[in-house]
Amino acid sequence: MEPLHIQEMEGKQAHDSAFPLPHAEVDIHRPIIVGAGPSGIAVAACLKAKGIDSLVLERSDCIASLWQHRAYDRLRLHLPKRYCELPLAPYPPRFPTYPTKPQFVAYVESYARRFDVQPVFRQNVVCAEHDGEAGLWRVKTAAGREYAARFLVVATGENADVFVPKIEGYDKFSGPVLHTSSYKSGEAFRGKKVLVVGCGNSGMEVCLDLCDYDASPHLVVRNALPIRGADRLLLLAARLILGDTAHLGLPRPLVGPLELKSLTGKAPVLDVRPAIKRLRKGGAEFSDGRAEDFEAIVLATGYKSSVPTWLKERKMFSEEDGFPRRPFPNSWKGEKGLYAVGFTKRGLLGAGIDARKIAADIERNWRTEKEHPTPAVPEQLLAGVEQSSGST
Structure with a gap:
């Protein structure tokens, strides 16, 4: 079945109150990026550089929350800074070869300001699934808010949730x-x-x-x-x-x-x-x-991907470890407008490579839909294409 126009959605909602109405009860945006870590911010910046706005949803209260809230004080980059640059913006020359935790956080925050990336914080995504009838990805948060978009970028990364091994006797140990x-x-x-x-x-x-x-x-x-x-x-x-x-x-x-x-x-x-x-x-x-x-x-047992807990898609991502099934450099793109960034196991260098690819691919799709509009694209989204692609 072909995706519905916005008007058709209104008609279905009039006869079926359970059918969600996108522009009344659901916010429709351009690309949705789940995760405001360095990887997600990099995709948003690359899109912004092409004149395309995006919506970044972050469950925490800040950018790069892993570094700000869950990293020890002495942490530095483990690789020289030239291998850890985000796209389109090098580190300040005054930074040492291995930037400290505060320096890296300052760099990412400055990067977001430079490209006017403004995440929506405290948005814990609990479900994201593709609506084949509407041709959209529907994203729901724990607070009950729902968003919809043609493109979904999974940027929660490799280190979303802590991994605690099963060891007998946790409750018996007397110390911390x-x-x-x-x-x-x-x-x-x-x-x-x-x-x-x-x-x-x-x-x-x-x-x-x-x-x-x-x-x-x-x-x-x-x-x-x-x-x-x-x-x-x-x-x-x-x-x-x-x-x-x-x-x-x-x-x-x-x-x-x-x-x-x-x-x-x-x-x-x-x-x-x-x-x-x-x-x-x-x-x-x-x-x-x-x-x-x-x-x-x-x-010091590391972290794990959270993707299996909220993304209702099993073709691109593995249910076992929450990583893309295809290894880098082919792990960034799925089907129906689904993308992944921050899962390369190659740190910020791999994330930067994928961020550029994702932004370029989304731009190509925007241009195609702008030049050859079809009933498969809701009119409300096409209006966004007109505005966001005008400078590219």
Whole structure:
């Protein structure tokens, strides 16, 4: 069945009160972007640069809420800033190679102001599904507000919701257990013995931060670390880059830095433990049978996609992990005007690449619908095309 004109929708609503009336009870906008993180803001900026306005819906109260509300104080970009630029706007020259958390937040906020991107905050999207009869994506929020658009950009990203592993005994442990999304600094753990679960970037940085506050961090690693193999590569790289430094009074060690730290105890992470079997009142039991006391536990177990909880579409996105089924660089476009950004597993660089592609594709569709209008496009949306595409 072909999509309906706005007038036809009015007629159906007159005979069926359950049929939603777009321009009375539903706000119809141009592209809807769900998520005001760097990825979503990047798409909105790329669209704005082409003369196309968009509606950005954000469940939190600010732009880049992951960085503003759920990141620890010492966080910096893990890659040089040139690999983390958003489209059309480099970092200020005065910023260091690895910008700090406040600097990155300032950059994203300035970026949004530059392109006049104004998200609607506290809009927690609970459902988005395609209305084949109307040819629109219908987006509903927890507050009961409904929006509709020809194009929907999923920009909630890889880190929408915290991931907390199932570990027996959470309720029995007597000390604090917190996810890194709630961790700010090691000040609250000064002098304490802390078990850090997870050895990704966050886990390693939290361990270092705890050391700076004289805490004693112990790291849980489910799989054995490839210390010997990594050390061989590091020793080879050091010899190729630095050469023989013995004549300078700087003899190279015979073992690699990872093994050296492990042997001498000079590593900031004092101990590495296998997987946790269960928690008990004052500590943890491990899969190798050992048990040890701890005063606090920090879960550096990362995040997960929230897409399966609200997007009623299963062709583009996987129900299992909430990621696009097709890998980068082909993960950005679905069907019926559906797009994804921030799911490349390549950080801001991948998001920027996809943001440009999405904006260009939407612009092409706008132009086609403007030049060859058909009954498949509601007239109210075509009026927006006329205004937004005039400068492109």
